Amino acid sequence: AQKVTQAQTEISVVEKEDVTLDCVYETRDTTYYLFWYKQPPSGELVFLIRRNSFDEQNEISGRYSWNFQKSTSSFNFTITASQVVDSAVYFCALSEAYTDKLIFGTGTRLQVFP
């Protein structure tokens, strides 16, 4: 069965600290996609990144970076030099090939204090 686990319910940091959000997934498929979304208080889900299961190369986008490790079924997300505007709930999600539905984790609420 497909499952996404985000064990960290809430994280609080002070501005400029680095923070890593953990994501562990379960799937029987060899082809799948992993996502991270940001949900600010307004409620909409903002797409951050998509990775496919055949590409384990880490990715960096500005202050954001992602570490995909198939050996541990993890897809962790790091924010470097956090800012107050990063405060939101972050969701990791999984989609298997040939389906069009996303399986979400329960989310991690990040609070960045000035």
Next chain:
Amino acid sequence: GAGVSQSPRYKVAKRGQDVALRCDPISGHVSLFWYQQALGQGPEFLTYFQNEAQLDKSGLPSDRFFAERPEGSVSTLKIQRTQQEDSAVYLCASGSDRVDTIYFGEGSWLTVV
């Protein structure tokens, strides 16, 4: 509009009342999804349309939930005889291609009292 638009943004319904939630996808988007997000939880898949065809409704929790997209554009999620456990945010998403290019609306917040 530029994004996915949902209405109403907030709805309070008495238990037993029927509700209808509307989703206006981004113009030209073929795919449309509905998700349900309970408080403190991640979104859960309800149903998926490709144009007017409902290709997957495996996530609808009961036969009280019904979704339609008759002309392949606007979609309505209808909940009959609402119950307290239906209280959640209902998110709509649309996309031009596969799941990796979908855009979410801000959701309709339903509270059943």
